[in-house]
Amino acid sequence: MKITVRIWRQAGPQEQGALVAYDLDEVSPDMSFLEMLDVLNERLILGGQEPVAFDHDCREGICGACSTVINGRPHGPEQTTTCQLHMRSFSDGDVIDVEPWRSRAFPVIKDLVVDRAALDRIVQAGGYITAPTGTAPDAHATPVPKPAADTAFENATCIGCGACVAACPNGSAMLFTSAKAAHLNALPQGQPERESRVLNMVAAMDAEGFGGCTNTGECVGSCPKGIPFQSIVDLNRDFLRAARRR
Amino acid sequence: MAIDIRVRPAELTAVQTVWRSTIGKKAVMAVTGLLMVAFLLAHMLGNLKIFFGPHDFDGYAAWLRTIGEPVLHGAWFLWILRAVLLVALVAHVTCAVQLSRRDRAARPTRYAHGQRARASFATRTMRWGGVALGLFLIWHILDLTVGVANPDFDKNGPYHNVVADFQVWWINLIYVVGVLMVGLHVNHGFWSAAQTLGLRRRRGRDLTLRVVGSALAAAITLGFLAVPIGVMTGLVR
Ligand code: HEM
Ligand code: SF4
Numbered sequence: 001m002k003i004t005v006r007i008w009r010q011a012g013p014q015e016q017g018a019l020v021a022y023d024l025d026e027v028s029p030d031m032s033f034l035e036m037l038d039v040l041n042e043r044l045i046l047g048g049q050e051p052v053a054f055d056h057d058c059r060e061g062i063c064g065a066c067s068t069v070i071n072g073r074p075h076g077p078e079q080t081t082t083c084q085l086h087m088r089s090f091s092d093g094d095v096i097d098v099e100p101w102r103s104r105a106f107p108v109i110k111d112l113v114v115d116r117a118a119l120d121r122i123v124q125a126g127g128y129i130t131a132p133t134g135t136a137p138d139a140h141a142t143p144v145p146k147p148a149a150d151t152a153f154e155n156a157t158c159i160g161c162g163a164c165v166a167a168c169p170n171g172s173a174m175l176f177t178s179a180k181a182a183h184l185n186a187l188p189q190g191q192p193e194r195e196s197r198v199l200n201m202v203a204a205m206d207a208e209g210f211g212g213c214t215n216t217g218e219c220v221g222s223c224p225k226g227i228p229f230q231s232i233v234d235l236n237r238d239f240l241r242a243a244r245r246r
Numbered sequence: 247m248a249i250d251i252r253v254r255p256a257e258l259t260a261v262q263t264v265w266r267s268t269i270g271k272k273a274v275m276a277v278t279g280l281l282m283v284a285f286l287l288a289h290m291l292g293n294l295k296i297f298f299g300p301h302d303f304d305g306y307a308a309w310l311r312t313i314g315e316p317v318l319h320g321a322w323f324l325w326i327l328r329a330v331l332l333v334a335l336v337a338h339v340t341c342a343v344q345l346s347r348r349d350r351a352a353r354p355t356r357y358a359h360g361q362r363a364r365a366s367f368a369t370r371t372m373r374w375g376g377v378a379l380g381l382f383l384i385w386h387i388l389d390l391t392v393g394v395a396n397p398d399f400d401k402n403g404p405y406h407n408v409v410a411d412f413q414v415w416w417i418n419l420i421y422v423v424g425v426l427m428v429g430l431h432v433n434h435g436f437w438s439a440a441q442t443l444g445l446r447r448r449r450g451r452d453l454t455l456r457v458v459g460s461a462l463a464a465a466i467t468l469g470f471l472a473v474p475i476g477v478m479t480g481l482v483r
């Protein structure tokens with residue numbers, strides 16, 4: 001395959017950036033999107049040029065590090081992670097635009113790499129349970145109803161990639177925050193801190209400068225893990241109930 | 247079992263918690279919006295009295311001024327209703343403006359490629375449609391309540407004022423467009439408010455909420471449109 005990638009190049013946080021076009025001649029349809037960038041980077045390095053900076057780690061869709069907006073969609077045309085996207089999703093001769101996540105709360109560090117620490121601070125505000133650690137408890141020590149376990153697991157699959165924020169026209173982190181809250185709020189172990197968790201996480205989310213949710217649903221369409229919109233509805237309900245009880 | 251030992255950042259009251267958060271402000275929009283939808287439904291049904299002739303319609307308008315008597319003095323109910331609606335509208339618009347400004351600031355850079363729009367037309371027009379709705383509301387009050395924008399205003403003849411209005415083509419146009427904007431806003435608004443207030447407990451209910459919202463929007467739109475169409479076709483004269 002021959003393709004042209006137009007990649008956002010920005011030397012540093014304060015520098016001006018721009019899309020730069022690169023032609024690639026021998027792209028295999030079986031390459032992942034990141035492998036295609038690797039090939040480009042090898043060429044750039046051999047030519048004495050600065051390689052494209054991009055985030056990646058596991059390359060198997062479980063860590064949430066990879067983060068590029070491809071042709072206007074976070075993680076590209078398939079509902080998966082950038083590392084699990086393959087070049088067979090594109091056609092010979094395509095021009096592909098590659099940009100970083102865009103959100104005030106995610107400043108660009110370099111090229112396609114953005115700072116997503118804001119999501120970590122939301123989790124630090126309540127995305128945990130305050131339990132004494134020690135040896136693992138017996139599996140049946142706290143019975144968990146099956147539907148609650150399913151909801152918790154479904155939401156726990158959120159890898160914190162931030163595609164939801166990148167997709168949202170308001171740069172809102174509601175899908176991420178709601179997944180993190182729903183995961184623990186569904187479980188018996190999460191109940192004692194349910195209200196403070198929701199109030200603190202929402203306060204942290206707002207303090208980071210994310211926008212508000214307008215129930216547009218763009219996030220759901222770009223989430224590689226299929227976190228459902230229902231989690232946002234549940235966060236709204238939990239938040240309003242917790243606020244009433246103050 | 248775990249205990250909550252976290253020190254909360256600040257001990258806020260319930261009202262402060264709601265007002266300072268994006269979710270809380272959205273909930274204020276949802277409650278005030280639904281209140282206005284309820285009023286619109288009643289208003290629309292009342293308007294349909296016009297098809298029973300001037301006696302019934304003007305009688306109905308006069309009766310509105312007597313609601314609550316003898317406990318309430320003449321037209322007090324109407325003034326209370328107006329005050330409640332005004333507070334609701336001001337709260338709704340204040341939150342809309344504050345949240346919209348915040349939302350825009352949160353996404354300062356657009357994607358060079360542009361994004362596909364997944365959201366429906368109704369969803370994408372909530373902001374500017376809402377502003378158009380606000381302008382229409384002001385015009386509507388100046389026209390049929392205050393009377394300064396009416397072609398031939400008679401303080402005691404609401405039937406006459408309505409008929410006078412819809413003889414003029416551009417007034418018809420303003421009303422038809424205005425009412426369609428209302429319908430569009432309510433179509434997304436009702437469903438959206440249900441999500442904001444967390445009223446959907448199971449995923450399956452989503453379709454029901456959309457259908458109810460759209461049916462409500464359609465009923466309100468058609469009911470309001472019936473009046474200018476009635477005058478235009480000569481059914482009401
Ligand atoms: C003065 C004009 C108005 C403006 C500027 C305005 C603006 C808005 C905006 C920006 C939204 C949020 C949309 C979103 O988040 O997607 C909204 C929601 C809503 N509006 Fe209005 N609006 C106005 C008048 C009205 C009126 C007259 C009604 C009553 C029929 C109404 C009912 C609603 C409802 C029910 C919602 C949904 C609230 C939610 O999403 O939780 N609005 N409005
Ligand atoms: S909710 Fe989905 S899109 Fe958002 S951070 Fe989690 S996995 Fe990524």
Ligand code: FES
Pocket residue numbers: 055056057058059060061062063064065066081082083084159
């Ligand atoms: S690199 Fe880990 S999810 Fe893509």
